[in-house]
Amino acid sequence: MLSRHRINARDLELVRASGAELLPRLDEYVEQFYAWLRQEPEFGQYFNDETLLRHVQNMQVEYWKRFFIGVVDDSYVINRRHVGEVHARIGLSVAAYFAAMDISLAMLTDMLPMSDTRYETYRAITKLIHLDTAVVTVSYNHIINEKMAGQAQALTEMSTPVTSVAEDVLMLPVVGLIDSRRAQEILSSVLGRIAETRARVFIIDISGVSVVDTAVANHLIKLTRATRLMGCKALLSGLSPAIAQTIIELGIDVSAIDTHATLRDALEESLRLVGIKLVRSHNE
Amino acid sequence: MHPRTPTEYALRVCIDGELDIPIVASRFRAWAQRSGASTIDIARITTAAIELTTNVVKYAQRGELYGRLLETPRQRAIELIVEDRGPGIADVAQAIGERFSTGGTLGLGLPGVRRLMDEFEITSQLGRGTVVRALKRIE
Ligand SMILES: Nc1ncnc2c1ncn2[C@@H]1O[C@H](COP(=O)(O)OP(=O)(O)OP(=O)(O)O)[C@@H](O)[C@H]1O
Ligand SMILES: [Mg+2]
Numbered sequence: 001m002l003s004r005h006r007i008n009a010r011d012l013e014l015v016r017a018s019g020a021e022l023l024p025r026l027d028e029y030v031e032q033f034y035a036w037l038r039q040e041p042e043f044g045q046y047f048n049d050e051t052l053l054r055h056v057q058n059m060q061v062e063y064w065k066r067f068f069i070g071v072v073d074d075s076y077v078i079n080r081r082h083v084g085e086v087h088a089r090i091g092l093s094v095a096a097y098f099a100a101m102d103i104s105l106a107m108l109t110d111m112l113p114m115s116d117t118r119y120e121t122y123r124a125i126t127k128l129i130h131l132d133t134a135v136v137t138v139s140y141n142h143i144i145n146e147k148m149a150g151q152a153q154a155l156t157e158m159s160t161p162v163t164s165v166a167e168d169v170l171m172l173p174v175v176g177l178i179d180s181r182r183a184q185e186i187l188s189s190v191l192g193r194i195a196e197t198r199a200r201v202f203i204i205d206i207s208g209v210s211v212v213d214t215a216v217a218n219h220l221i222k223l224t225r226a227t228r229l230m231g232c233k234a235l236l237s238g239l240s241p242a243i244a245q246t247i248i249e250l251g252i253d254v255s256a257i258d259t260h261a262t263l264r265d266a267l268e269e270s271l272r273l274v275g276i277k278l279v280r281s282h283n284e
Numbered sequence: 285m286h287p288r289t290p291t292e293y294a295l296r297v298c299i300d301g302e303l304d305i306p307i308v309a310s311r312f313r314a315w316a317q318r319s320g321a322s323t324i325d326i327a328r329i330t331t332a333a334i335e336l337t338t339n340v341v342k343y344a345q346r347g348e349l350y351g352r353l354l355e356t357p358r359q360r361a362i363e364l365i366v367e368d369r370g371p372g373i374a375d376v377a378q379a380i381g382e383r384f385s386t387g388g389t390l391g392l393g394l395p396g397v398r399r400l401m402d403e404f405e406i407t408s409q410l411g412r413g414t415v416v417r418a419l420k421r422i423e
Contacts, residue, residue, distance in 0.1 A: 017331075045360060056384065067377075073405050145303075148288065148303070149303065152303070176306075177305070177306045177309060179302060179306065180302070181302075201348045210309070210330075211309055211313075211327065211330055211331050211334055212331070213331050213334045213335050213338065213393075214389065214390045214392045214396060215338055215389065217390070218390050220390055241324070242323050242326075243325035244327055244328060245324055245327070245328075246324075246327050246331045246400060248400045249328070250331070250335075250392050250393075250394065250396035250399070250400065251392045251395060251396055251399065252390065252392060252396075268328050280358060
């Protein structure tokens with residue numbers, strides 16, 4: 001990682017040397033920084049709480065102390081990653097984080113005394129700040145992915161509403177894409193409901209599914225087999241002409257699945273199978 | 285494998301895990317719909333894109349998908365390229381054969397894509413990666 005950011009031993013040495021100058025004056029920086037922060041809308045929420053503000057300031061002083069030690073090892077990277085996670089969890093945007101790092105860079109380097117190595121030092125500090133920012137961004141990303149996976153999971157759990165539509169008949173409308181995790185979820189919830197209700201027919205309606213690829217087809221075939229093992233017949237409905245065509249072209253053998261163009265067809269078939277006859281009542 | 289520039293390929297999607305499959309599906313479909321292809325052709329091309337993306341996720345972990353519309357005065361076609369720097373395929377002829385799978389699934393992805401599309405080409409080098417190029421002529 002150091003070589004990626006072209007940080008060499010000389011850079012770290014310069015960072016350390018500048019630390020000797022800047023650390024004693026860190027209060028000046030903190031003051032300036034919070035003056036800037038106060039007028040940033042996104043940070044406003046942290047100023048309402050005195051103890052929180054104090055805590056954040058302490059963390060920040062710690063951050064720069066660590067920075068100017070000028071040692072980049074595993075524990076340094078872990079520390080920076082943690083900083084990123086904390087910022088992401090409190091909902092601060094990456095953009096705000098970048099802005100804060102940039103203004104810090106400007107404030108700190110402005111405090112550097114005039115000398116022959118001033119520019120070199122400036123570059124060294126910049127490189128290390130960029131390394132920090134890169135690590136922080138990656139951990140932001142990580143948190144966001146985690147959140148997304150969590151949401152997907154929540155959605156999956158909500159989206160397998162196996163419903164009883166008539167005596168002995170269960171139905172599941174599937175909407176969206178079926179990935180392997182969702183397929184697993186569907187399988188276990190369907191089998192669970194079949195065991196519970198002793199249903200004899202199960203309709204799975206895929207009119208809300210936009211694509212049936214080999215993986216989805218494989219899941220559907222497995223689902224049909226599993227329900228059959230439980231003494232329940234599976235009917236597949238809602239195949240659009242386009243999907244029917246692609247399934248055929250993919251070469252998938254669907255002869256084992258009882259398919260119906262519309263949910264209504266499948267429903268009629270299911271009632272016939274369980275011996276229910278619907279008659280129109282003639283109320284005067 | 286030559287680098288593909290964003291100007292050449294209007295659609296470019298990074299594949300980096302299972303979560304990217306629905307992203308590929310929806311972005312690809314939306315893009316293909318703008319080309320004015322028929323419903324059935326959109327279903328074919330989108331299905332092909334998903335098959336190839338799934339293979340990347342399963343066998344190579346990460347890769348990229350590219351799409352572009354090729355237009356000549358007489359013809360329009362959608363070109364799809366999916367490439368990865370994964371383990372490569374030892375025997376391409378076997379892989380595109382019916383029902384061959386090292387992943388315990390149906391083994392219909394590659395032969396299926398070949399049937400769904402009008403042109404199909406696969407280049408693979410062991411230890412280097414795989415590039416699949418497929419083309420569908422649209423009215
Ligand atoms: N991008 C790839 N990199 C390495 N190997 C691949 C790649 N794509 C396909 N293969 C190999 O080719 C075989 C056949 O692929 P194909 O997509 O036809 O079937 P599958 O993925 O195994 O099953 P299905 O697609 O039916 O779910 C795979 O099992 C795998 O061994
Ligand atoms: Mg496949």
